[in-house]
Amino acid sequence: xxxxxxxxxxxxxxxxxxxxxxxxxxxxxxxxxxxxxxxxxxxxxxxxxxxxxxxxxxxxxxxxxxxxxxxxxxxxxxxxxxxxxxxxxxxxxxxxxxxxxxxxxxxxxxxxxxxxxxxxxxxxxxxxxxxxxxxxxxxxxxxxxxxxxxxxxxxxxxxxxxxxxxxxxxxxxxxxxxxxxxxxxxxxxxxxxxxxxxxxxxxxxxxxxxxxxxxxxxxxxxxxxxxxxxxxxxxxxxxxxxxxxxxxxxxxxxxxxxxxxxxxxxxxxxxxxxxxxxxxxxxxxxxxxxxxxxxxx
Amino acid sequence: xxxxxxxxxxxxxxxxxxxxxxxxxxxxxxxxxxxxxxxxxxxxxxxxxxxxxxxxxxxxxxxxxxxxxxxxxxxxxxxxxxxxxxxxxxxxxxxxxxxxxxxxxxxxxxxxxxxxxxxxxxxxxxxxxxxxxxxxxxxxxxxxxxxxxxxxxxxxxxxxxxxxxxxxxxxxxxxxxxxxxxxxxxxxxxxxxxxxxxxxxxxxxxxxxxxxxxxxxxxxxxxxxxxxxxxxxxx
Amino acid sequence: xxxxxxxxxxxxxxxxxxxxxxxxxxxxxxxxxxxxxxxxxxxxxxxxxxxxxxxxxxxxxxxxxxxxxxxxxxxxxxxxxxxxxxxxxxxxxxxxxxxxxxxxxxxxxxxxxxxxxxxxxxxxxxxxxxxxxxxxxxxxxxxxxxxxxxxxxxxxxxxxxxxxxxxxxxxxxxxxxxxxxxxxxxxxxxxxxxxxxxxxxxxxxxxxxxxxxxxxxxxxxxxxxxxxxxxxxxxxxxxxxxxxxxxxxxxxxxxxxx
Numbered sequence: 135x136x137x138x139x140x141x142x143x144x145x146x147x148x149x150x151x152x153x154x155x156x157x158x159x160x161x162x163x164x165x166x167x168x169x170x171x172x173x174x175x176x177x178x179x180x181x182x183x184x185x186x187x188x189x190x191x192x193x194x195x196x197x198x199x200x201x202x203x204x205x206x207x208x209x210x211x212x213x214x215x216x217x218x219x220x221x222x223x224x225x226x227x228x229x230x231x232x233x234x235x236x237x238x239x240x241x242x243x244x245x246x247x248x249x250x251x252x253x254x255x256x257x258x259x260x261x262x263x264x265x266x267x268x269x270x271x272x273x274x275x276x277x278x279x280x281x282x283x284x285x286x287x288x289x290x291x292x293x294x295x296x297x298x299x300x301x302x303x304x305x306x307x308x309x310x311x312x313x314x315x316x317x318x319x320x321x322x323x324x325x326x327x328x329x330x331x332x333x334x335x336x337x338x339x340x341x342x343x344x345x346x347x348x349x350x351x352x353x354x355x356x357x358x359x360x361x362x363x364x365x366x367x368x369x370x371x372x373x374x375x376x377x378x379x380x381x382x383x384x385x386x387x388x389x390x391x392x393x394x395x396x397x398x399x400x401x402x403x404x405x406x407x408x409x410x411x412x413x414x415x416x417x418x419x420x421x422x423x424x425x426x427x428x429x430x431x
Numbered sequence: 432x433x434x435x436x437x438x439x440x441x442x443x444x445x446x447x448x449x450x451x452x453x454x455x456x457x458x459x460x461x462x463x464x465x466x467x468x469x470x471x472x473x474x475x476x477x478x479x480x481x482x483x484x485x486x487x488x489x490x491x492x493x494x495x496x497x498x499x500x501x502x503x504x505x506x507x508x509x510x511x512x513x514x515x516x517x518x519x520x521x522x523x524x525x526x527x528x529x530x531x532x533x534x535x536x537x538x539x540x541x542x543x544x545x546x547x548x549x550x551x552x553x554x555x556x557x558x559x560x561x562x563x564x565x566x567x568x569x570x571x572x573x574x575x576x577x578x579x580x581x582x583x584x585x586x587x588x589x590x591x592x593x594x595x596x597x598x599x600x601x602x603x604x605x606x607x608x609x610x611x612x613x614x615x616x617x618x619x620x621x622x623x624x625x626x627x628x629x630x631x632x633x634x635x636x637x638x639x640x641x642x643x644x645x646x647x648x649x650x651x652x653x654x655x656x657x658x659x660x661x662x663x664x665x666x
Numbered sequence: 667x668x669x670x671x672x673x674x675x676x677x678x679x680x681x682x683x684x685x686x687x688x689x690x691x692x693x694x695x696x697x698x699x700x701x702x703x704x705x706x707x708x709x710x711x712x713x714x715x716x717x718x719x720x721x722x723x724x725x726x727x728x729x730x731x732x733x734x735x736x737x738x739x740x741x742x743x744x745x746x747x748x749x750x751x752x753x754x755x756x757x758x759x760x761x762x763x764x765x766x767x768x769x770x771x772x773x774x775x776x777x778x779x780x781x782x783x784x785x786x787x788x789x790x791x792x793x794x795x796x797x798x799x800x801x802x803x804x805x806x807x808x809x810x811x812x813x814x815x816x817x818x819x820x821x822x823x824x825x826x827x828x829x830x831x832x833x834x835x836x837x838x839x840x841x842x843x844x845x846x847x848x849x850x851x852x853x854x855x856x857x858x859x860x861x862x863x864x865x866x867x868x869x870x871x872x873x874x875x876x877x878x879x880x881x882x883x884x885x886x887x888x889x890x891x892x893x894x895x896x897x898x899x900x901x902x903x904x905x906x907x908x909x910x911x912x913x914x915x916x917x918x919x920x921x922x923x924x
Contacts (some may be wrong), residue, residue, distance in 0.1 A: 161882065281747040285754075285784025289769070289776045292783065295771055295790050296812050361790040448912030449919060490901055492908040515887045515901040516696055536861070536883065537854035 143223040147270040150174055154192040154347070158338060161349035166311030167279070173345040176280035182321035183216060183241060184342030188260035190239045193254060193338070194220065197225045203236035206401035207245035208386065213241075230404050242305075244326040246383050246405040250351065257320045259341035262320040262348060264308045284316050287359055295364055304369065311350055311355045321357075325368045325384045340393050371414040375400045378409035434502075435525075435603050435635045436488070437464040441497030441511065443483055444661070456661035457483045461497065463654055467603070470626060470636040470649050475656040481639045482531075484656065485606050487511075487526045488637070489520040501525055501604060523551050527605040529597030531612065533581060533589040541584075542567065542577040545595040550602060559599075562610060566595040570621055586613040599626055606636030611645050623648045670732060672697050672838055672870050673718070676728030680713050686894040687713035691727070693889065693899070697837065698868045702885035704875060704904065704917070709738060710894035711874045712842060718872060719759055719840045720749045731838075746787055754781050758831030758839035762846045764823035767830070768815045774826055781834045800829040800911060821852035825859065832863065839864075841873040845880055857883050866884040882906055890914045 157171035176184040200220055204213040208230040216239060217228050229235050232245040239256040249255060268286045284399040285309050294302045307324035312319050319330060320339060330350060337350040350356060360366040374381045376397040385398040397418050400406035441461040442569040447453045458480040465471045473481040488499055494511040496565060501508055503525040545563035550556060567577055570591040581592050590613045611619045626649045629636060640646040670684040671694035680687035688710035695701055695772035705710040705894060718729055720741050730738045760766040768777050778797035787793055799809045804825035815823050831839060861884055864871055875881055881888050889899040898911045909915045
């Protein structure tokens with residue numbers, strides 16, 4: 135690709151990558167600890183994944199296979215743009231198939247398919263500091279992390295129960311990593327929290343505007359905070375995916391018309407397509423598609 | 432000990448820094464003792480230093496020279512030089528005081544004010560209140576006042592609350608600063624009777640009584656405080 | 667009467683550059699004892715309080731605390747983690763402005779419960795019950811438990827701050843002008859409450875105030891400060907009834923009589 139002449143491989147210069155890799159190594163060495171790094175200006179606005187993109191750019195090699203998802207979907211603007219960006223500046227292979235990817239950059243979801251050794255999940259993080267909303271002073275929150283003073287985190291959960299009768303935090307649900315640091319898992323639904331625990335894949339978190347990188351190495355304990363009498367629970371859906379019939383997956387609500395018509399479908403588009411390709415069908419799968427699938431079987 | 436209070440060679444003066452440091456000698460060479468079961472009355476004209484002596488005994492006033500020895504918890508304590516926390520402990524356990532005026536604590540009702548010294552000595556709230564109620568009815572304080580804070584009480588009513596508070600415990604030494612000043616004849620008689628009871632229980636009492644009748648009724652001995660006038664020694 | 671002091675203060679001085687904050691202050695505080703530090707603004711009383719409570723490091727001198735394990739520890743030699751742990755368990759600090767000591771945007775219940783959660787309590791029901799109990803003890807209606815202190819009056823906020831501090835049964839509480847800025851009637855209620863709690867819980871307290879009536883009502887002992895030094899100290903009623911030093915006499919004679 136001739137356009138490449140103007141860019142270093144994967145857009146960032148090698149010194150920057152080196153700096154970011156050092157931050158990543160430190161983050162892996164201290165699971166859950168937020169490592170400051172010199173976040174660069176990227177050709178996209180803050181809030182669009184500049185942190186995740188810098189992490190991906192720093193770990194990406196020519197032989198990697200990249201997948202990018204946004205809210206579980208491979209075909210949304212943010213995912214498409216970032217995927218195209220790395221195709222252009224690194225000329226790497228891309229995929230939508232979770233199993234084929236070596237690096238998955240994500241915004242707000244963890245794929246339904248279990249990740250394995252050798253895979254790396256890169257999270258885009260807007261606000262890395264879980265204590266921020268209760269204690270706005272960064273000097274104080276850093277001290278609280280250093281001294282393991284995490285009572286405040288439970289204050290937030292207490293407030294939830296007091297107000298709603300249950301822990302109403304459904305995303306960015308705080309976790310304790312390897313029994314030490316409390317960490318914000320980025321705004322993933324708490325449905326995905328259990329997937330972080332003892333994951334075989336490496337999990338890296340990049341916050342571009344906030345200039346922080348943190349990590350959960352493979353096979354690390356990740357425990358969602360809770361109370362003895364209000365234990366952590368994930369969301370439960372009372373129906374399967376309308377397209378592929380999957381149960382125990384995270385569903386998105388899709389409005390179909392202006393008469394109240396709606397359907398609930400897998401938020402992980404790759405997972406959904408894969409299941410349909412294997413003949414699973416949900417209640418609202420178009421009859422034609424159903425027939426062609428039946429014919430295929 | 433038969434003599435729980437011994438005062439020897441106590442002197443007191445005030446230095447008025449706001450009036451160019453003028454020094455006002457109050458008393459000098461105050462020496463006396465009080466035996467258990469005895470009521471000693473400080474006599475003499477007003478301004479001679481009677482109240483000042485009581486306040487020194489209780490620790491409200493500092494002492495320039497001399498010793499104030501009380502028997503407390505099986506040992507002798509010199510209140511003239513004791514640490515504040517020792518003074519407080521002596522007050523809690525050994526040395527009682529009925530002041531002329533009640534120092535009102537906001538919002539605390541009369542009954543609880545009276546019961547407090549007993550509670551401070553470890554009596555349960557219920558028992559202490561029961562005993563306080565007995566004393567207040569003995570002193571003819573109308574029952575409807577018991578549950579009110581005494582801030583708005585009349586002088587006589589406040590004084591009866593104060594007396595009950597001072598008499599409720601079995602302190603071995605009791606200081607009385609004109610406890611009957613604002614009382615009518617009937618209640619004065621009650622106080623006289625209460626003092627007699629304390630005496631027979633072995634309490635050492637020392638007091639100031641302007642009312643001659645009461646003084647005659649309670650005093651075993653009258654000490655003329657003008658004997659301790661500093662001018663006398665200066666001369 | 668406990669024979670061992672809770673706090674031993676030896677020759678504490680604090681300089682701000684060449685300016686004196688407080689100098690050569692020594693005293694001991696025993697369990698259950700309430701000490702008032704009085705003096706006008708700028709006399710060094712707040713600096714001293716900060717030095718005692720580890721909010722400031724003294725320039726010289728030693729502050730030792732009798733830990734629950736029976737050992738004396740030099741506060742300046744403790745790690746920050748240990749000091750902060752002490753601050754939220756065995757100590758309390760009541761600020762003049764409740765907003766400095768409360769989280770204004772979390773509920774009253776959570777404000778009280780925070781210390782319990784900080785020491786590892788992880789049972790919501792128990793935390794909430796303890797918070798409710800403490801609200802009652804400081805005379806805040808229990809149905810206000812889920813309201814934020816923003817919606818409370820000044821007196822209620824101050825009572826809430828006290829509850830927040832006392833929930834872990836501290837042995838020593840520092841108070842900086844606890845009744846400052848409150849209406850007289852609200853003050854009286856607060857003073858009575860503090861007096862009762864100190865007595866019932868056997869708390870030791872160091873109270874900074876410029877109000878001699880507050881000192882008279884709450885404290886056993888007092889220290890008068892001027893220009894950074896303690897100029898007179900002793901039994902509270904002795905200092906107030908028989909002030910010796912010119913400045914103390916001036917202070918006492920300046921009390922408004924009602």
